[in-house]
Structure formats: structure tokens, C-alpha cells
Amino acid sequence: MDITCTTDRAATDRERKEGSMTREGGRTAxxxxxxxxxxxxxxxxxxxxxxxxxxxxxxxxDAATFKPLQGDGxxxxxxxxxxxRAVALDAGAAAENRCVTVVADRPENExxxxxxxxxxxxxRERGWNTLMVTSALPGxxxxxxxxxxxxxxxxxxxxxxxxxxxxLRRQSIHKLLGFSxxxxxxxxxxxxxxxxxxxxxxxxxxxxxxxxxxxxxxxxELVASPKxxxxxxxxxxxxxxxxxxxDVPPLLTSADALAFxxxxxxxxxxxxxxxxxxxxxxxxxxxxxxxxxxGFVLNRHGNHAGRRART
Numbered sequence: 001m002d003i004t005c006t007t008d009r010a011a012t013d014r015e016r017k018e019g020s021m022t023r024e025g026g027r028t029a030x031x032x033x034x035x036x037x038x039x040x041x042x043x044x045x046x047x048x049x050x051x052x053x054x055x056x057x058x059x060x061x062d063a064a065t066f067k068p069l070q071g072d073g074x075x076x077x078x079x080x081x082x083x084x085r086a087v088a089l090d091a092g093a094a095a096e097n098r099c100v101t102v103v104a105d106r107p108e109n110e111x112x113x114x115x116x117x118x119x120x121x122x123x124r125e126r127g128w129n130t131l132m133v134t135s136a137l138p139g140x141x142x143x144x145x146x147x148x149x150x151x152x153x154x155x156x157x158x159x160x161x162x163x164x165x166x167x168l169r170r171q172s173i174h175k176l177l178g179f180s181x182x183x184x185x186x187x188x189x190x191x192x193x194x195x196x197x198x199x200x201x202x203x204x205x206x207x208x209x210x211x212x213x214x215x216x217x218x219x220x221e222l223v224a225s226p227k228x229x230x231x232x233x234x235x236x237x238x239x240x241x242x243x244x245x246x247d248v249p250p251l252l253t254s255a256d257a258l259a260f261x262x263x264x265x266x267x268x269x270x271x272x273x274x275x276x277x278x279x280x281x282x283x284x285x286x287x288x289x290x291x292x293x294x295g296f297v298l299n300r301h302g303n304h305a306g307r308r309a310r311t
Contacts, residue, residue, distance in 0.1 A: 089202040090178025097176040098144050101151035102204070112152035115297065119149075119268075120156075122294055128265035130236045131294070132166075134248045134257045136284035140272040141299040143172050146247040149268075149297075153243050154207035160242045162199070162235060165211035166260065167249050168219035173211035177202055181212025189227050190216075195234060220255040232263045251284040258287055266294045273300050 091102055100108040123129065133146040150163040165173040165184065174181040179202055187193040198210045222228060235244045246264060249256045261267060267288050271281055285293070 087179040093178030135270040142270040184213025224259040
């Protein structure tokens with residue numbers, strides 16, 4: 001806690017006047033010294049009292065309490081996660097898995113910043129903050145894109161981010177980032193675990209993750225369940241400044257993504273360059289509500305990790 005010391009101008013003027021009288025006798029100087037010592041004692045008492053003031057209580061359940069960064073006049077606030085489980089992210093494993101935005105100065109980050117800006121412009125005007133990232137087929141890089149995009153959003157001054165692994169048959173987000181998975185959505189939907197027990201903080205500012213837990217084969221039924229609807233609504237409404245990204249299975253290989261579309265505000269479709277056929281892209285588009293479709297992310301185009309395509 002910073003302690004600001006202020007000067008009592010009236011007391012200072014008085015002490016100066018009394019100081020001029022010290023030349024008249026030792027008794028006056030002694031009285032002045034005693035008064036000065038009393039002033040010092042009072043100041044020390046105030047300082048000690050301020051240091052002993054209790055810290056404000058943490059806010060549940062995500063335990064993201066905010067305070068301004070020291071010396072920063074931009075208004076940027078830094079969250080402190082005191083209830084979310086802290087994990088150690090493996091930066092080397094993340095880089096090998098093409099999670100390039102883990103490192104702030106990678107040149108590929110500019111691609112994701114452009115994508116972030118385009119998404120922000122489209123979602124702010126509509127009040128959207130829950131986004132589903134999917135693809136037509138497996139292997140197109142949707143999970144990697146979801147990680148990189150979520151991290152790009154977390155670096156924005158105005159937002160916190162929650163990335164949710166919604167592939168209940170195959171959890172992969174925690175593996176991409178190189179940390180062990182704990183509880184996941186299935187533990188909440190089937191066993192009644194609270195949201196705060198699912199969220200982990202991998203040591204990156206304003207970025208939290210839900211990934212892990214046991215997998216299930218009847219995933220479409222869980223995704224379409226009332227519990228999932230209530231869970232997504234809770235995530236959406238808890239913090240106004242938070243974007244929630246859901247990594248969802250491909251549209252053409254399971255019913256999960258189709259069941260999940262009514263629960264989110266917007267949808268991004270990841271397409272791998274020179275791999276996904278136009279026929280498969282059109283089949284996937286036909287399954288998406290057009291009013292929720294934000295556009296494509298063209299992945300592995302040229303030498304870049306990802307690129308925004310025209311909608």
C-alpha cells in the first residue's frame with residue numbers, strides 16, 4: 001500500500017515562529033522540541049494505522065478483482081485471479097502447437113490483431129460477447145485459431161477473455177497450451193461442479209481457460225441440455241467486459257456444433273487453405289444461422305498462421 005505523507009502548513013508556520021524564539025532561551029527551545037516530537041509521533045501513528053487497514057475482500061466466483069496498474073494513465077486494469085486454479089503454461093509446447101500469440105512480439109500476431117479488430121467492430125454494435133469457433137471438417141486448425149484469437153483479445157486493454165473447450169469427446173485446449181487438464185464442462189454438466197472449480201489461470205493477464213475433465217460420447221445431448229444453456233448464459237452475463245470463446249467440434253462430423261449454435265451470439269468458421277473444398281464449406285454454411293455468421297478465418301494461408309477472409 002502506498003502511503004502519501006502531507007505537510008500541515010499551519011503547524012509548519014507555527015514551528016517556524018517558535019523557532020525564532022529559541023534564541024531567547026533554552027526553555028523555549030525545549031518546548032519547541034517536545035512539540036515537534038509530538039507531531040512526529042502523530043504522523044507515525046497515522047502511517048501505522050493506514051498500513052494495518054484490512055485489504056478489501058475478493059469478489060467471487062471467478063475471483064477477478066481489478067485495480068489500476070501502477071503508473072499507467074491509460075485506464076488499463078489488471079485482473080487478479082485468487083480463486084481460479086493457477087497452472088504453469090509451457091511456452092515451448094504452445095509454440096510447437098502454433099499458439100503463436102502466447103509470445104507478444106511474434107510477427108504473426110498482427111494477423112490476429114486485424115482479425116480481433118474486425119470482430120470487435122461487428123460485435124460491439126450488437127452487444128455480442130459469446131463467440132463459437134468451428135470448422136467444416138477436423139484438422140483445419142479451429143482449436144489453434146481459437147487459442148490464438150482468445151489470446152489476441154486478452155491483450156486488448158478493454159477486455160478479459162474466457163476460452164472454453166466445448167469438444168466433450170476430445171478436450172485439446174490444455175494440451176495445446178502445455179498444461180495438465182483438470183475439471184471440464186462434463187464435470188459441471190454431469191456432476192454439478194461449480195463454474196469457479198472449472199476455471200484455470202495459465203499465468204497470462206486477463207486470460208482464463210476451461211479445458212479438461214472426462215470425455216463422453218453422448219456429447220450432443222449434453223450440449224443441447226438445459227444445464228448447458230444455463231451455463232452459457234451465466235458466462236455471458238457475469239462480466240460485461242469479458243469475451244467468451246467456445247471451441248466447438250466441426251459442423252460436418254457431429255451434431256454438437258449444430259446443437260450449440262442457438263446458445264452463442266456469433267459464429268466463426270475456420271477453413272484450411274488448399275484443403276477444404278468449396279462444397280464442404282457451403283454444406284457447413286447451410287447449417288449456420290446467417291444472422292449469427294461473422295465470417296471465415298482462412299488458416300495456414302502462405303507463411304501466416306491465420307488470416308481473415310472476406311465474408
